[in-house]
Amino acid sequence: MSPETMSIFPPKVAARFDALVEKYPVRRSALVPMLLYAQDAIGYLSDAVISEVASRIGITELDVRNVATYYSMLRFKPAGKFNVQVCTNISCMLRGAYDVYERFQEELGIGHKGVTADGIFSLEEVECIGACCWAPAIQVNYDFHDDLTPDGVSEILDRYRNKVRDKENNA
Structure with a gap:
C-alpha cells in the first residue's frame, strides 16, 4: 500500500502494519498478526479490513479470507466490548465447562455468537x-x-460491567 493511500486504520495501527510486513522475509507471514491487530482496532474483520490487509501484503482478498476463517479467534461480525469465550474442549468439559457456559447464557440472555443488547458482552463456545x-x-x-x-x-460479569461504569464516570 502506498503512503498516500488512505487507510481505514488509525495511524498507529497502519504504522504497525508497515513494520510487520518489513519484519518478515515473506510478507504473507505478517497476515495473522495483522488480522489480530486489525480486529482489535476495528472490532471485527469487515470487508474493508480484509481488502486493506490484502493490499498491504500483496495477496488476494480470498487468500485473506481463507486464512481468517481457519482461526476461531477471528470474527467477521461485531462482537461485544467484552467477548466471552468459554472453552468446552475435553479437559474443560470434563470439569464442568457446559455448566459454566449455560450460566453465562442465562446471565447474559444470549447464546453462541450472541451480543447483548447494550453491546457490552458477546458470548461464544470455543474448542x-x-x-x-x-x-x-x-x-x-x-x-x-x-x-x-x-x-x-x-x-466475572460484574467485574467487566464495573470497568465500563468506571470508564464512563471518568470520561
Missing part, C-alpha cells in the same frame, strides 16, 4: 484456549479466568 491444566477456563478478550464454577460467573 480450546490452551488452559487445560486449569479447566474449566474462559477468556474475556485477552484475560484468562480459570478453575471456574457456575457460581463465579456473576462476579
